[in-house]
Amino acid sequence: MSKEKQKKFGKPKSFSNYSDSKIDPLQKTSLLSRIFGNQKKLDDARKTFFTAYKFESNINPLRIITLLLLLSVILGLGMFFIERNNERIYKSWKYQGISSIPPSNISNFDQVIDFSKKEQLSNCDSWDPNKLLEGECDKPISYVNEMNETQSRSQILYIFQFLLMFLLFFPLGTFFHRSLRNIKTLRYETSVSPEKSIVWIYFSVFLYFLAVFISKFISKDFNVSFSIVFLSFLFLSYRLYKTFIEIYKGSLIEKSNRLFFIFTNKFKIWFISYLSILFFNPSIITRFWAYELNNIDDLITATKLMNYSSIVIIIFCFFSIVLVAEIYKLQEIKNIKVGSITVDPLQ
Structure with missing residues (x-):
């Protein structure tokens, strides 16, 4: 009888391999351990993640980045011609005697x-259907429709440009993560973690755009709102500096001890374009340099700034291609001439 009870209430055989402390004393048989896992499984996952790695070529991320940046250049050219055409339209309005900005929505x-009264275009002064049918409001409505068309074209390309920039985050993250890993295989000693560096850059980019979008909600004062954006810019620049200085130190065969000469001329040109795009992108222009538009002259000035912004985007994208190609070549050349080693993160 006792044997039958022992068999009836005995431990299932399927759990025996989890509870045998002689095999693995860290194994647990509790409900929580079966839900959240046990120490052995955690150790196995950690060993799998922190595996030794060798030098990896960045050619595939480079191709994707180049393709997306070339598309961004094409969009930048489209923005340039659209804004240039918009500027001509607004100037023609000024020559026609228009001094105020027409609404963009009918x-x-x-x-x-109100626009018709200010410009004394016609007798369009009410919602009277008879006047609308007689064409009393045709002239002011034509300005409104033209204003809507010019603004819509610019906004569509800007949205596509923003989405393309979002897509670029993924191959760029892969490229720079691999570049930081490669410098260790190229016999450069550094304590910088590739994973942490990429996370910090993503976080600083997020802070920059967050500061741009909420700065005017925090304060309408120019100095206060611009200071918020400027602080986020400093933080982003610092994180980029920390990443690029390590990449160039680890990628160059012969490097100078002086900080200014560590970076190549291509990087310096890229950095100038980086500064330009941070302070002359469409979001900054509409929130700071052309925030208040009171008349047609302000609208023309804002359109010129947007035109300059499209040029800055084109230059920045072009030199970004040059920059990533240079980093790729430097690491490939050093790998051929100096050779690489296998890096074990656990050592």
């Missing part, structure tokens, strides 16, 4: 009436 007809 749904709020009170603004259309």
